[in-house]
Amino acid sequence: MPVRAESKSLGVLAVYMRMPYRFSPPEIELLTSFASQAAIAVERVQMLEKNTVDAANYERLHQVSKTVASSLELKQALDNITTAALEISGGDVASIMLLDAESQELTIAAARGLADEVVRSTRVKVGEGVAGWVVEHGQSLLFQDGIVDRRLQESPYRKGHFTDYLRTFLASDEKRFTAGMTGGQSPIWAVSAPLAMKGKTFGVLNVHAMGPRRRFSEADLRLVEGLASQAAIALENSRLYERVQSLFVETLAALASTLETKDPYTKGHSERVRDLSVGIARHMALPDDQVNVLRSAALLHDLGKIGVDDAVLHKNGILTHEEKAQMQLHPAASGKILEYVDFLPDAARLAGAHHEWYDGSGYPNGLAGEHIPLGARILMVADAYEAMTSDRPYRVKMEPQEAIAAIKRYAGTQFDPKVVEALVSFLSGSETPEEHPAGVASKFVGTPPRIS
């Protein structure tokens, strides 16, 4: 007799007796009652299992939302989301694609289960393939390889495109791909949900499952949509945080440039030091994050001069012992100001050490060689070159080749020789000395260059 719960068949209850025994009507009634009790028990257990899975999934979703809310590291947040997408859905491949506003192309920002080469090389135009469709329409999709979503069939989209799309994703694992595409025995299931905020779609979260063991349902789609919202929040947080950071740096840079405009000799100095520092850093193949820190540090390295008397700052002549001592407080003061900005601790270290000499005879701490942060050693060279090639109240500017010769002379004492090499290489690649207007002959002879 059937084990049924409402209209759903759950199984069969079979009882066998040797002939010629015949079941009596009360026995049949009793067994029917057993079958319906079994159905209730099975259904309860199934519901309990489902609720346990749902609760675990929602708990995981909640955990992800907590880590996203507290994480300012975008890459880490997106990695967490792709990991959670696989855990929750039981899928094999998860990827987050982000839209480049200029090229209108999607590239993969985070992925699980894909080869690095696929992650690096995948590019999908808006409107193309599944991800392109999801971004274009701002709607999510749930589909199987053989059953392309109805909405896609209505668009100029065909099964062939779907196969190409999967091939792009699964090229890293041709065997699994082939298995997934043959005979319908191992169907490929996929869900794709848009990353959207304030009505704007700027990415897609894709999850694929291969093989018969996992089929996606509407519930999976809802969970993936939940994770896609978390990814959108992470992106928005990171964009806002970057905006706050750059506003802060811009405010401090405006302050630094106000300081410079008081002195016609140093006007634009920080911007030029920033450009030189970045050029040297790129020649030394510093990673992007270090170049960004150096960019802020270079722009703000002399901020501490705010505490130096104008009379000392603009003095046309040799500084007295006391004036020199006052002037020498400025790197530490720059560092102190930048320390208050919580996202600029590394920039604070660089600005605070931009007058340290390679041989240890600089200030404020007399650090030497590798003990001086590399960014500060770069700043020192860029600052010196910029100061030497600009007029100062106490001397006229040098021509570039003179300044380079002077800097080379102090490689190993004041300057890091490797940084000097990078400066020379950067300048010879970006501009030739002939391009500079002829300078007035330098008064620089044999003493270390004064750069502040």
Ligand SMILES: [Fe+2]
């Ligand atoms: Fe300085």
